[in-house]
Amino acid sequence: MNVRIFASAIVGASLVLLAAAPFLAAQEPPATPGGPGLRYEIWVELDAAGKMLLGKEEIVWTNPTRDVVPDMLLHLYWNAFKNEDSVFLRESLAETMFRTGDAPDDGEWGWIDITDIRLADGSDLKPGLQFVLPDGPETAGDETVARILLPTPVQPGESVHLRLEFRSKVPRTVARSGYYKDSFFIGQWFPKPGVYEEGKGWNCHAYHMNSEFFADFADFVVHITVPKGFVVGSSGKLVSRSDDESVKTTTWTFSQAMVHDFAWMADPRYLRIERDFIADRDVTAQEYQETADLLGLPLEEVRLPNVKMILLIAPEHKGQIERHFKALRMALKYYGLWYGPYPYETVTMVDPPFRTGSGGMEYPTLFTAGTRLLPSKNQLSPEGVIIHEFGHGYWYGLAANNEFEAAWLDEGFNTYSTGQVLAKAYGPGAVSFVFKGLSLDWFLRVPKIFDFETDRVAAINTVRYDPVTAWSWKFYNRGSYGANVYMRAATVLRTLEGYLGETAWARIMRTYHMRFRFKHPTKADFLGVVNEISGQDMTWLFGELLEGTETFDYGVGAVSSAEVPAARRGVYDRNGAREEVTRKKAEELEAAADKAPGAARSYRTTVVLRRYGEVQLGGDAKVQVLVRFKDGSTETRAWDGQARWARLEFITPVKAESAQIDPQGIWLVDANLANNSRTVDGLKRNVIKLMSQALFTVQLFFHFVGSWS
Amino acid sequence: MSVLTAIAKGVGTAFRKPRIVAVLYVLNVLFTVAAAVPLLLIVQQELGPSLVGSNVRPMDAMWIGEAVLKYGEALMPLLGGVLVVGVLCLVLNIFLNGGVVGRLLDREGASKLEPFFADSGRYFWRYVRIFLLSLVFWVLTFGLVLNLLSALIRPLMENAWTEWLPLILSNLHLLIALLLLSIVRMIVDYARIAVVSDGERSVLRALRHAVRFLGARFFRAWAIYLLLVVLTLAGTIVFYVVFGRFAAPGVAGVVAGLVWTQLYVLFRLWMRTVFVAAQAEYYRAHPY
Numbered sequence: 002m003n004v005r006i007f008a009s010a011i012v013g014a015s016l017v018l019l020a021a022a023p024f025l026a027a028q029e030p031p032a033t034p035g036g037p038g039l040r041y042e043i044w045v046e047l048d049a050a051g052k053m054l055l056g057k058e059e060i061v062w063t064n065p066t067r068d069v070v071p072d073m074l075l076h077l078y079w080n081a082f083k084n085e086d087s088v089f090l091r092e093s094l095a096e097t098m099f100r101t102g103d104a105p106d107d108g109e110w111g112w113i114d115i116t117d118i119r120l121a122d123g124s125d126l127k128p129g130l131q132f133v134l135p136d137g138p139e140t141a142g143d144e145t146v147a148r149i150l151l152p153t154p155v156q157p158g159e160s161v162h163l164r165l166e167f168r169s170k171v172p173r174t175v176a177r178s179g180y181y182k183d184s185f186f187i188g189q190w191f192p193k194p195g196v197y198e199e200g201k202g203w204n205c206h207a208y209h210m211n212s213e214f215f216a217d218f219a220d221f222v223v224h225i226t227v228p229k230g231f232v233v234g235s236s237g238k239l240v241s242r243s244d245d246e247s248v249k250t251t252t253w254t255f256s257q258a259m260v261h262d263f264a265w266m267a268d269p270r271y272l273r274i275e276r277d278f279i280a281d282r283d284v285t286a287q288e289y290q291e292t293a294d295l296l297g298l299p300l301e302e303v304r305l306p307n308v309k310m311i312l313l314i315a316p317e318h319k320g321q322i323e324r325h326f327k328a329l330r331m332a333l334k335y336y337g338l339w340y341g342p343y344p345y346e347t348v349t350m351v352d353p354p355f356r357t358g359s360g361g362m363e364y365p366t367l368f369t370a371g372t373r374l375l376p377s378k379n380q381l382s383p384e385g386v387i388i389h390e391f392g393h394g395y396w397y398g399l400a401a402n403n404e405f406e407a408a409w410l411d412e413g414f415n416t417y418s419t420g421q422v423l424a425k426a427y428g429p430g431a432v433s434f435v436f437k438g439l440s441l442d443w444f445l446r447v448p449k450i451f452d453f454e455t456d457r458v459a460a461i462n463t464v465r466y467d468p469v470t471a472w473s474w475k476f477y478n479r480g481s482y483g484a485n486v487y488m489r490a491a492t493v494l495r496t497l498e499g500y501l502g503e504t505a506w507a508r509i510m511r512t513y514h515m516r517f518r519f520k521h522p523t524k525a526d527f528l529g530v531v532n533e534i535s536g537q538d539m540t541w542l543f544g545e546l547l548e549g550t551e552t553f554d555y556g557v558g559a560v561s562s563a564e565v566p567a568a569r570r571g572v573y574d575r576n577g578a579r580e581e582v583t584r585k586k587a588e589e590l591e592a593a594a595d596k597a598p599g600a601a602r603s604y605r606t607t608v609v610l611r612r613y614g615e616v617q618l619g620g621d622a623k624v625q626v627l628v629r630f631k632d633g634s635t636e637t638r639a640w641d642g643q644a645r646w647a648r649l650e651f652i653t654p655v656k657a658e659s660a661q662i663d664p665q666g667i668w669l670v671d672a673n674l675a676n677n678s679r680t681v682d683g684l685k686r687n688v689i690k691l692m693s694q695a696l697f698t699v700q701l702f703f704h705f706v707g708s709w710s
Numbered sequence: 711m712s713v714l715t716a717i718a719k720g721v722g723t724a725f726r727k728p729r730i731v732a733v734l735y736v737l738n739v740l741f742t743v744a745a746a747v748p749l750l751l752i753v754q755q756e757l758g759p760s761l762v763g764s765n766v767r768p769m770d771a772m773w774i775g776e777a778v779l780k781y782g783e784a785l786m787p788l789l790g791g792v793l794v795v796g797v798l799c800l801v802l803n804i805f806l807n808g809g810v811v812g813r814l815l816d817r818e819g820a821s822k823l824e825p826f827f828a829d830s831g832r833y834f835w836r837y838v839r840i841f842l843l844s845l846v847f848w849v850l851t852f853g854l855v856l857n858l859l860s861a862l863i864r865p866l867m868e869n870a871w872t873e874w875l876p877l878i879l880s881n882l883h884l885l886i887a888l889l890l891l892s893i894v895r896m897i898v899d900y901a902r903i904a905v906v907s908d909g910e911r912s913v914l915r916a917l918r919h920a921v922r923f924l925g926a927r928f929f930r931a932w933a934i935y936l937l938l939v940v941l942t943l944a945g946t947i948v949f950y951v952v953f954g955r956f957a958a959p960g961v962a963g964v965v966a967g968l969v970w971t972q973l974y975v976l977f978r979l980w981m982r983t984v985f986v987a988a989q990a991e992y993y994r995a996h997p998y
Contacts, residue, residue, distance in 0.1 A: 182871060317872050355872055374873050432769070437884055438877040446954060448769045458775030462782075659761055673776050678761035688763040690964045692750050697971040699746045699792075703738050704978050706796045710803035710841065 037259055038063035039219035043191055046226040046250075047267055052180055054169040058191055063160040066199035071154040073161070074133065074205035075115075075147045076216075078189035081208035082111035082172040086142030088474075089176070092210035098480040111172025111179065115147065115192060121162035124152055136207050136474075145208040146195075165192055174358040177369070183231075184354030188264040188364060189214065196403075196521065206405040211482045212473035213397070213404035213411075216261040218519055226252045227267045234273065234313035235265035236367040238347050257345070259519060260365030261401055268354050272319065274312045276326050278333045280305040292338045295507050305337040308345070314352040318372055321383070325350060325370065328387040331426040336395050336418065339507065340514040348394065350387065361386050363393030377440035379449070381423055381430030388426075389419040399518045407524060408482075409469045409547070413490020420452030420491065453495055453669065459488035461552070461672040469493065469547045470524060492670050493546045499667035500542075500622065501535050509534045541619025546670060554614030555624050555642055555662050556676030562606040562657035567594035606630075606657035608649045610640055614672060618642040627664040630655045637664075657681055711995035713933045720988025723814055724980060727821040727987075730810055734979045737802060745795045748788060752781060804841055808833030811906045814987045815994075829906075836905050839913040840898060847894045856887055896935050897921060899986065903993045927996065934988055942981045949974040 045056040064070050081089035082105060090104050105111070118126045129150040134140045155161050169190060172179045178188045195205025196217050204215065222240075225233055229249045237257030244251050257263070284305055292303045310329050314322060329350055337343050349367040353360035360371030368390035372383035392415045396402075402410035423430065429449035431442040441447075463484035466477040476482035498506040513522070513530040524543065531539050546553065568590035572581045582590075594600055608628060618624065623639040630636075632655045640647050640662075651657065661678035663671065671677065724731075756777065757763035766773055781788075812829025813821045863883060867876045900920035901913065910916040924931050949970070956967035 315872070317874060355870075374877055432771075437880050438873070439881070444950070446950070448767055448771075450771050454771040458771055458778070461775055462779050661761060672779060675756045675760045675762045675773060675776055679759045680761065687766050688753060688757045690967065691757070691763075691766055691768060692753055693964070693968045693971065694768045695749055695753065696742055696746050697975070699749075700738055700742045700971075700975050701978075702792075703741045703745070703796070703799050704975065704982075706799045707734070707738070707803040708982060710800050710807055710837075 037218040037220055038065045039194070039217050040221075041191075041219055041263070042222045042224075043263075044224045044226075045191070047185060047187075047228070047231075049183060049185070049228050049231070049267075052171040052173075054167075054171060054187070054190060056165075056167045056169070056191060058163075058165040058167065060163040060165070060192075060194065061160055062155075062163070062194055064155045064157055064197070066197060067157050068197075068199055068202075069154045069156055070151075070197060072148055072150050072203075073163075074135070074195045074203040075149065076189075076193045076195060076205060076208070076214075077113045077115070077145055077147055078193075078208045078214075079111045079113040079169055079172065079178070080144040082175045082178075083144060084110065084142075087145065088136070088140045088143040088207045089145070089210050092474060096210065096479055098478040105173055105175060109173030111170050111175060113167055113169040113190070113192070115165055115167050117164075117166040118149060119164050120152070121164060126151070126163070134207070135203075135205055136209075140207050143207045146205050147192075167192055174356060177359045177362045179357055179359070181354065181356035183270075184266075184268040184357050186264075186266045186351075186354055186357045186359035186369070188359070188362065189262075191263070193262075204403065204405075209405070209474035211408075211476060211479060213408065214262065215401075215403040215405055215521075218259050218261050218401070220256075220258040221260060221263050222254070222256045223263055223265070224252055224254045225265055225267070226250050228269075231267045231269050232271040232273050232313060233265060233267045234271075234311065234349050234351050234367065236260060236263045236349070236364050238309075238345075257366055259344075260398070262364050264364035264367055266313065266351050266354060266357075266359070266369075268313075268315075270316055271313050271352075271354070272316060272322075274314065274322060276310045276312070278305075278308040278310055278330055280307055283330055283334055284338065288334075288338065295504060296511050297508060298511075303338060305334070305342050308333055308343055309347045311347060311349040312352070313349070315355060317374060318352050321372055321376065324376075325352070325372075325383065325387060328384040328426075329391060331384075332388040332391040332422060335422045335425060336392055339421075340395050340418075340511055341399075341518065343394070344399070344518075348391065350391070361390060363390045363397060365394065365398045368393065373435075373438065375439060377431065377433075377435075377442050379431035379442050380433050380440065381427055382433065384427060385419065385423060385430070385452075388422050389415060392418050392422070395514060400514050401519070401521050402523065403521060404473065406472050407470065408473045409486040409490035410522065410524065410527065412486045413469065413494060416452070416456060416487045416491035417494040420456065420495075424451055424453075453492070456488040456491045456495075457669055459484035460492035460670060463489055464550055464552055464672070466550070468550055489670075490547070493542075496546070496668055496670045497531070497539070497542065499665070499669060501531075501537075501539075505535050538620055542622075545616045545619065549616065551615035552613075552672045553616040553668065553670050554612070554672045554676070555668065556611050556613055556673060557626075557660050557662050557679045558609040558611040558646060560606070560608050560628075560657065560660040560679045560681055562604055562681050564656075565603045565605050565652065567591050567602075601654055603652050603654055604656045606651040606653065606660075608651070608657075608660040610647045610649065610662060611676075612642055612645050613676070624663050624668065625665065626660065626662050628660045629658045631658050711992055713930055713937065716934050716992040716995070717937060717984075717988045719991040720984050720986075723817055723987040723991070724983040727813055727983065729821040729823070730813055730826070730983050731976060731979045733806065733809070733823070733826065734982070735976060737799075737806065738975065738979065741795055741799045745792050748791070752777065756780075804837050805830050805834050807837050807902060808906075810983060811902050811986055811990070814983060815903065815906050815990050833902075833905060836911070836913050836916075837902060840901050840905070840916065843913060843917060844894070844898045847897065851890050851894050852887070855890060856883070859883060859886060892935055892939065893932070896931060896989070897924060899935075899989050900924060900931075900993060903986070903990050907990065907993060923993065923996070931989070931992060934992055935985070938981065938985050938988060941984075942978070945974075945977050945981065949977070 040061040042059045043056060045054055047054060081087045085104050115130060118130060126149045130147055132144045133146050133148045134143060135146055151161060171185060174181060178186060193216055195203040196215055198204050221237060225235060227233055227250065229244055229251050233253045235255045237255035240254045240256050242251060242253050289300055289303055293300045296303065310326060312322060312325055333343055345366050347366060351367065351369045353369045353371055359369050362369045370383050370387045370390060376382060393411060396414040397404065397411035404411060429451045431449050432447045434441045434445055434447050463481055466481035467485050469485045469490045473482065509531055512534055513527055517526055528540065528543055568582055568587045570582050570584060570587050572579060606628060608626065610626060618641060623641050625637055625639055626649060627635055627637045628651055630653055636651060638649055659678055659680040663677055757766055762773060809826035809830035812833065813826050863879045867879055870876050897920050900923055901916040904910050904916040904919040953970055956963045956970065
């Protein structure tokens with residue numbers, strides 16, 4: 002550790018901060034009622050050559066509960082990359098589907114040591130510091146959670162002021178933190194308290210492979226010292242930047258109130274560009290009015306603030322600068338209009354440094370996107386990742402659910418929201434088809450699809466493995482985790498939207514977000530809002546589709562439509578006499594009926610509905626059944642879907658053409674949409690087209706085989 | 711003989727022997743039908759009576775997802791079946807190669823079925839041996855040369871400062887692989903031609919002839935091969951550009967699409983005969 006550099010940086014930064022204090026106070030957004038019970042001030046120096054971080058940290062934690070708290074649990078996330086005994090690497094190495102976290106190579110491990118920890122009065126807490134296993138003894142060996150015993154328990158409403166020093170080795174790119182050459186992305190890097198929950202204690206899980214994070218809202222001031230010439234991007238707002246020519250370093254100071262994490266990057270080659278989201282320019286009066294009408298809110302409540310957009314981008318991606326800003330503008334606009342105004346002054350978008358593996362990740366007021374050289378114009382990339390990761394600023398950043406225990410509340414909500422914004426702003430995008438770094442979609446004419454289509458594919462195929470609501474590290478594998486918490490959750494939300502209707506749904510999402518902004522919502526909180534706004538009890542749907550692992554599949558089992566006979570065969574007692582209607586007589590009567598002037602024949606249409614899946618509709622929910630007749634007329638009925646099947650009959654003057662269950666496509670979560678309809682007769686033209694193209698593909702395959710003979 | 715003359719003469723010969731393409735086409739269709747029937751049955755069963763069939767697209771994510779859910783476990787057996795049919799197809803093509811080369815080298819002779827199959831039978835075992843020996847070339851090319859090349863460029867890629875270097879190097883690697891592929895295929899083609907043209911019974915000698923022949927006039931021979939590759943690519947681009955026009959709804963569009971795909975398959979099979987005919991012309995113009 003270079004003590005001189007570190008000390009001078011701290012002194013310099015502190016002076017700058019003191020000078021800026023009045024300015025800071027004026028600029029910070031108003032705290033939520035009560036304000037955060039947590040404050041950080043961190044001084045960190047990057048040793049770029051040694052790949053080390055040297056840090057000092059002050060934490061002031063106020064006990065917000067009625068409990069007397071005797072200790073504190075701290076996350077030390079980077080110890081996940083310390084050795085193969087960490088939970089993160091053990092889970093990564095045991096992963097059966099997508100191996101994402103192979104252990105680092107020799108010399109590339111990452112770790113964090115607390116070298117000193119004291120109370121503000123100087124009491125040394127280091128002797129009592131120990132690693133603990135909040136997720137059970139099976140996680141023995143993990144060092145990502147440490148416990149300190151406080152000399153005096155913290156009474157309700159009282160504060161504890163800690164002073165720490167830490168020393169970290171930056172890993173070589175693991176789980177979105179790390180370095181490659183002179184590029185650094187630094188996330189989850191400082192000792193961070195868990196979340197204290199009244200009556201339950203500290204919620205502070207180990208760092209798991211599939212899990213993201215959970216922390217309390219706090220006010221941050223962070224001083225980052227890097228070699229001179231490095232460009233730094235960070236959470237929060239840049240307060241000051243000062244050079245120290247004697248040691249060739251620059252200290253960047255950032256601050257941000259009411260966020261629960263803080264990440265930054267440093268790279269000497271990067272471009273730093275700023276643009277403004279100007280609400281009056283980027284949102285039209287009509288859009289404001291439509292949103293206010295939809296949400297039932299006064300116009301003033303849906304107005305958006307201006308936001309400073311900051312982009313840090315690699316020089317080789319310079320040509321994509323405007324593409325990045327356009328996507329961010331769309332995200333600021335639609336998330337803002339739909340869920341609530343973005344409450345911070347800045348948002349920083351980072352094009353992830355080459356080979357730091359840091360792309361596609363969210364942190365409060367900062368996110369990493371991800372693009373490549375020569376991107377396709379047809380694909381919504383990098384737009385998709387920009388909108389998604391910005392969106393996490395809402396779902397996780399503001400409505401800050403516990404990502405360890407309910408990842409779907411941010412990933413699912415945000416996957417749903419991303420799809421909505423992309424569809425609104427761009428329409429469908431081409432499926433990615435990249436070979437050797439070159440996009441081939443223009444040549445292969447790959448189809449353009451909406452996000453909800455791919456989400457549904459994953460949703461119906463993953464339901465067998467886990468419930469959506471499982472804890473992050475308890476999923477069958479990484480594939481099940483991803484498909485369930487992102488895509489199945491998004492598909493269920495879209496299904497809810499279809500069922501409850503556009504207006505109710507828009508108000509539910511807005512209410513839920515605004516009510517739980519700067520809080521830690523749970524599934525019960527969301528269900529409460531759904532029931533409150535919709536006026537229906539949707540508990541059954543949450544149980545069946547989010548907590549269950551059964552398939553939802555309603556369909557049409559059979560449809561037939563035939564003329565009602567004019568005469569029926571058999572023996573009848575009529576006018577005191579017994580008469581047999583023979584086959585021949587019946588045929589004669591049929592012929593006579595056909596010839597009778599103005600005779601109107603009728604048709605009996607029988608539709609058999611099936612519940613193929615185990616999921617049953619609940620509450621007041623019903624599926625609609627639409628029968629279309631040859632003359633273009635239709636008839637719609639509803640089925641409660643409780644039994645395994647139901648038979649419906651229709652007597653009409655014309656023959657039926659088709660029967661369709663859920664004609665409006667409300668139940669997107671249905672595993673088989675093909676069986677939702679049946680036609681009385683005929684093979685569809687598109688089926689023949691599909692078959693001919695399948696044949697052609699197989700033909701080319703055999704030609705290819707033949708050409709290798 | 712110039713490159714263009716060899717190609718022109720090869721095209722002329724191929725045009726005069728349409729029966730060869732017809733035989734290859736019939737074979738292709740038979741194998742296709744055999745392998746595709748299960749797939750077509752699934753499509754028919756699932757989409758035939760459904761309204762989804764009215765708007766299903768060739769790559770319909772919604773339906774493909776359902777098919778994966780229902781038939782995912784049958785995928786491996788299905789692919790296994792296709793693989794078996796593929797191996798049979800390969801063997802039969804080795805057999806037919808004798809007829810193809812034999813009839814194309816008999817420039818003025820008839821391409822009736824009897825001499826075609828007689829040639830197929832006559833050269834079958836020699837062509838089998840050439841095929842097996844060609845595997846050695848493939849192993850050498852892809853297992854050794856390209857791996858060596860990969861090992862050479864790997865340190866550069868691993869130490870790259872930006873994405874550009876890996877992008878350029880990996881595409882360069884691909885280009886070299888394709889060029890090597892063309893050279894190996896050319897050697898095998900000329901060996902087959904030598905077997906028929908020179909009546910060579912030893913395939914090792916035929917391969918040696920081919921290598922020496924190419925060694926003496928490599929770039930011209932390569933130019934013939936690469937120009938024919940370009941011609942095939944051009945035809946493929948035309949095919950896909952026109953094929954895109956048949957996306958419009960309507961029975962006529964479906965029928966036109968069907969016809970157009972079959973014309974393309976015929977074009978590819980015809981190009982296969984042009985490759986042989988043009989190289990045969992060039993080979994005969996320079997007697998060994």
